Amino acid sequence: MSIEELLVAVTVFVLAIFVGYLTITRVPPTLHTPLMSGSNAISGIVIVGAIVVAGTVGGLLGAILGVVAVTLATINVVGGYLVTDRMLRMFHRSDDDRQ
């Protein structure tokens, strides 16, 4: 990575922290658990790196690390989004009862 590329990456990092801060502070406390499980699914984005490792790094060690990383990240992504959906399905307002 050249110094220019590094600076771009750092810029992205700093701006994303700000976007995260501004976005997350608007989430009401009642949704804090789905926020955690949903954001946990997002951190499963490392699946992209895991795919690259599993598909490009050669040798037995590369294969083992790749399959471990893809498996862990997939658990995170699939489990995280599904369980968040399961929780969010249960939230409803009192006037929904009448429908």
Place this chain on the structure above:
Amino acid sequence: MDSASQVFDNVTVAAYIVASVMFIMGLLWLRSPETARAGNRLSALGMLIAVVFTVIDRDIVSYEWIIIGFVVGALIGAVAARQVQLTAMPQMVAIFNGFGGAASAVVAAAQILHQNDSGDVDPVVSVTVALSVLIGSLTFTGSLIAFGKLQGIVATQPVLIPLRHVVVVVMGVGALAMAGLMIIDPSLEWALVAMALIALIVGVLIVIPIGGADMPVVIALLNSYSGLAAAATGFVIDNAMLIIAGSLVGASGLILTRIMTRAMNRSLANVMFGGFGVADSTGVGVPGASAEDRPVRSVNAAEAAIVLGYANSVIFVPGYGLAVAQAQHQVRDLADMLKERGAAVRYAIHPVAGRMPGHMNVLLAEADVPYDELKDLDEINDDFRRADVAVVVGANDVTNPAARTDRSSPIYGMPILNVDQARSAIVMKRSMASGFAGVENELFHLENTMMFFGDARASVEDLITEMKEL
């Protein structure tokens, strides 16, 4: 690079930008329960796009390992998400944080091995690999211990290892030294392994002294770490989407951590040093009388039912005891009966009630309690003095008025729910045992407080039976 693959690369980058935007939009839609579900799906769609465009990338040469990982991971994830009890959600979130951290560490480690094979050493890669492996490893074992504590496999009481602060500092320095070696000479792969091993042990040592009721802070912090590890891995593989997604999660976890520590009026350092409620319980006690010689008013189901039956305004105060007893459905049934009798019913949720942020809200949502009846501390605290009855179900420290008045109390200054200001309070509790902070609850000795001893679920069921008789 020929022009065809150039175009392909640009398409992949464009797909990654789209995915990043969908993650941010998904989180934005979490600002209301009405749009939250769509937001989560949008985020999941973004993830699908990111995965598909990565898989079809021309650099990928072998698919068998990827497919095995997908199938195994998706099966485990889907079964876990379906089968988990909602009361077990804190441990579920904890272990998923751990998997995320571990995945980041493994990807980063593999990347440096790859770099060593190819021979072109990049210092930026070495530094960020060190960061990712450090954070990811301690997130992994820290989350496993948190999972163990929440699941009851590991002692929930703080486990105090002698000289633990010294041990953690020494090991931390050791890990940094290994990181330094690895950065100076990335071909020293044993340094990478040693660093990872030390970080794994530090993860255990950091979480094991922390008690059960401090778990909301720990889970939020580990959540943040799992995001930061992903962001560090983004630097390793020079992928802006990973940096963006990881930073969002890192920021989210940090904000939740701050909300939790504020709600306990403690610093993050105080929580992380651990041992709260153990070391202090002998030194700082309630001045004067001990538990036995101070009177409490104990009531049975019939007496409590009479008090509730004629109330116009009732506030429920749920705590971890509600989750342990799985009493959320019974509480909702009781609330329905009260509403039929014309009472206004609301729920007061303290930020640190339960074992993770928002724990009570999810449990009550499962029992079909509408979310607009759930009120935060700030929203409802002034209403207690207009309430006829406050019903405390398995909460303790967050209702202790000593936090307002007693400067010698370990919980002094912690924002509490003003249960003592309600016309009367019914406290459902197994025994007079003190809460996590190890202090006696002044609320229990007030004139207007009625102690209703027993398992929360059985107690509420008895109350419902008695209410029907009224």
